[in-house]
Amino acid sequence: MKFAKISQKLALWAGSPKTFMGALILIGLWGLSGPIFDYNDTWQLIINTSTTIITFLMVFLIQNTQNRDTDILHLKIDELLRVNKEARNAMLGLELLDLKQLEALRKHYRAMGENEVFELEGLVSNRKQKPKWDEC
Structure with a gap:
């Protein structure tokens, strides 16, 4: 202490x-x-x-x-x-997961947000187009 x-x-x-x-x-x-x-x-x-x-x-x-x-x-x-x-x-208990479980969860959340595209103003639009992560 x-x-x-x-x-x-x-x-x-x-x-x-x-x-x-x-x-x-x-x-x-x-x-x-x-x-x-x-x-x-x-x-x-x-x-x-x-x-x-x-x-x-x-x-x-x-x-x-x-x-x-x-x-x-x-x-x-x-x-x-x-x-x-x-x-x-x-x-609340994610710290108990091993690396494989955390990576699976990370992939799950990436897939959930795959169709979400952020506008420059920070607003979310629900377009069904995949974002191009390799472009600025």
Whole structure:
């Protein structure tokens, strides 16, 4: 629970424009300090090690926030399916299906929408003509 709260705060902080500008300034200062240290191995090692550690930690932070966002999205969609009388309640358990079953379901829904063509304004017309997916 504490990790989730900390990662949310860190993700907000890491994604802010101030943090980005701070990172740019640090990289600029590092670059400007090159002549002072004669561009030696230690000078290069500092930026390599720093960026590697930050990248390694950010992978876990991003994955945690992505998992949380995905869970929230699924719960919202599940609630919409639950309250919609025309929706199939079987859709609430799709995460239990294997890849073959998901692909069969995907093909089923593609076939349902095969004869639907979207107008540029976003309106649906029920023309019986198949869309040409390879054209813009």
